[in-house]
Amino acid sequence: MMNITYSEAMKALEAAKEKATQLTIPVSLAIVDAGGHLVSFARLDSVYGVIDFAIKKARTAVMFGLDSDAMGTIVTGAGGHGYGMLNSNNGLLTVAGGVALKNKDGVLIGAIASSGGTPEQDKEIALAGAKAIL
Structure with missing residues (x-):
């Protein structure tokens, strides 16, 4: 299994912080x-x-290999199975930003995520981090 390195994670984190x-x-x-284990984290004066x-x-993005909002589209169209899907794997969060x-x-x-802005802002911030290493 390939994993993001600490150096790559910090580069992505810095780019996301800048955005x-x-x-x-x-x-x-x-x-x-790639296993969903935390490599780096920053709290930029956000609420707890x-x-x-x-x-x-x-974790949602890495578990399914999809951005978190794409997984949200799948869950929404799951024909009544969305609740079970959301509560699998110790809870998924299927809004934009992962x-x-x-x-x-x-x-x-691996995966990067932002939370604290609107879903659109969170996705923009996370994408800035992703682009820094891809």
């Missing part, structure tokens, strides 16, 4: 490896409640 600062949004940022949101968005990270060969290496 959040530009947007003046207090967020929490989480980066997990979004810490877990950021980690769950990142971005799956794949290396140049398309292999999943």
Whole structure:
């Protein structure tokens, strides 16, 4: 299994922090490896409640190899099975802001997530981090 390195995680974290600062949004940022384990984290003066949101968005993205909002679309269309899906794997968070990270060969290496802004802002911040290492 390929995993994001600490160096890559910090590069992504710095780029996401820079985007959040530009947007003046207090967020929490989480980066997990391919197994969903936390590699790096930053709380940019965000409220306490979004810490877990950021980690769950990142874990959701890496568990399914999809951005968290794409998984939300799947859950919504699950024909009544959405509740069970959301509560699997110690809870999924299927709103925008979690971005799956794949290396140049398309292999999943981890995920980055932002929480604290609107879903659109969170996705923009996470994508800025992802682009820094892809």
